[in-house]
């Protein structure tokens with residue numbers, strides 16, 4: 648069987664830093680509350696001239712350069728995003744054009760904050776089936792464009808950023824071992840953005856009702872997220888006969904530091920094996936796991952042969968867990 652591995656990672660964070668102190672001027676909140684309840688100290692916000700595919704293209708170019716692979720060699724681009732450039736064409740198409748991946752098929756994938764693992768899974772399947780030899784899996788978001796900056800329940804965590812992983816067939820021990828995905832539509836109204844689709848085409852009324860912004864029942868999402876992350880990671884480890892202490896690094900979706908800590912505790916995972924960068928980037932949706940992976944590599948926290956566990960949870964609900972041999 649053909650196996651898939653990551654041969655290069657890239658990330659991009661917009662230059663503009665939005666601090667908690669700035670948010671204190673915008674909504675009734677405090678730096679102390681945000682840090683204690685979410686772990687976020689600052690986040691990046693895209694410039695007015697930037698669109699999601701710009702962020703994706705920056706991350707993709709870095710992943711390609713690090714792998715020493717030319718854009719023309721890419722067979723497929725899968726971009727996970729909840730904040731695309733336009734309704735259509737896809738953000739992946741704009742990214743393809745920007746990086747010059749002339750031979751690549753390109754499409755977007757919609758799985759909210761779990762999009763990172765959904766895209767990684769799709770990319771893995773294309774490599775395993777022999778359909779593609781060089782695949783870019785991307786997570787890119789400009790969530791600030793669909794965030795209500797008068798809603799303190801969402802604007803304090805949501806943020807912008809992008810990350811990319813370049814996948815090729817593996818000829819050594821490095822491998823994406825398994826990615827398990829799940830979803831449950833009964834909770835769709837815990838976290839959604841209604842306007843712009845066929846249910847609520849954009850109108851003066853939808854704008855007046857602020858339906859073009861993300862709505863979230865944060866505390867309810869929080870509780871299901873913790874439970875589900877434990878279930879999906881425990882099931883994946885059990886399937887492979889792996890125990891928590893075998894894992895070298897746990898890279899969770901950076902949704903909220905308290906969710907990450909609770910999930911790690913339930914797994915029996917010490918926090919020094921958990922990668923956290925939510926303090927500097929906030930919740931970047933489908934991008935967060937790629938941004939974290941890129942930082943983990945850049946900081947030298949991964950060595951060849953390490954076993955990595957990834958887990959994500961997001962609106963829908965959607966979730967996923969992945970196991971990688973680095």
Ligand code: UT7
Pocket residue numbers: 675676677680681684685760799800801803804838864865866867868869872901902903906930932960961962
């Ligand atoms: O990315 C994947 C999907 N998303 C998530 O996983 C996010 C999950 N949810 C969360 O991260 C958290 O629920 C939030 C950070 C959004 C909110 O934290 P919480 O601990 O769940 O707060 P809460 O909504 O239960 O509110 C607790 C209190 C309330 O006041 P009272 O009723 O106790 O007086 C809120 O009104 O905190 C108040 N509050 C705030 N206070 C200051 C809510 N937001 C804020 C705020 N600043 N920004």
